[in-house]
Amino acid sequence: MHLLRLAHGLLPAVAILASASGAVAQSPLADAERSYVAVDFDATLRHATRALEEGGHPPNELARIYELIGVAKETLRDYDGAKAAFLRLLALRPDARTHEVLAPTARGSFLEARGFWAAQQERLGVRVDISSETGALRISLSDPIQMARRVVIRARAPNARAFVQTERPAARNMSWNAPGLEGQTWASYILRVLDEHGNTLLEIGSEESPETVGQRRGRGEEEEESGSIFASPWFWIVTGVVVAGAVSAILYWQLVVEQEDAPVQEVLVGRVRLGW
Secondary structure: OHHHHHHHHHHHHHHHHHHHHHHOOOOHHHHHHHHHHOOOHHHHHHHHHHHHHHOOOOHHHHHHHHHHHHHHHHHOOOHHHHHHHHHHHHHHOOOOOHHHHOOHHHOHHHHHHHHHHHOOOOOOEEEEEEOOOOOOEEEEEEOOOOOOOEEEEEEEOOOOOOOEEEEEEOOOEEEEOOOOOOOOOEEEEEEEEEOOOOOEEEEEOOOOOOEEEEOOOOHHHHHHHHOOHHHOHHHHHHHHHHHHHHHHHHHHHHHHHHHHHOOOOEEEEOOEEEEO
16 A cells, blocks of 8 residues: 555656656666666665666666665655655755655655755755965865765866866865866866766856856966056156145146235324325
């Protein structure tokens, strides 16, 4: 009865997957999708697990693998295993609505996983910045359920053509003095965070469109600005003299006009006529 109610809840998703299954290449993931459409959850779990372990999947495919594993384990009454899979699904796809295709009695593990993430202050994520003094790249990784195992980062200095690459064990804080970035204020980079099987958890930038970090201001721009007329002390000295002269001329002219326009008053002091 539990399986029948779950299968009934999966019917909308089954219809969508059936229409797209012909476009999926032959692979463990494709086999898992076909088993899911056929409501064969033992086979779904087997193929999805094989897909996970073969590695090389981008984040969207990895999220789908965990979704298939979670649904299969929930149906097979492995509730702890289902929750673990749903935790990873929601780390990769926070807006997942898997519960909508599950029967009401088969939603417990998913809802528990969603409640876990609702209580977290951090989510799976990464931040990169650059030291304005040394040009070192600083990578900060947030990974509450410790999915990450390795971080691969490629960096390119301004005006350079080729990327340089490093691979580091995943840690909360990492630093890399990439060759060519010494003294630079910005750089281009591509970053991938990988799990234990080599699947991609996070991906930032690409060969065609790398991400940038820092401020796009090189030494040439600073030299150009420092060599301009406005940076010259003589410019400001001459400007000050001209302004002071103009102010003096205006004040003098105003004084002369006031004296010419002032009325002449006369008084007699004895027999001397005084005027002002």
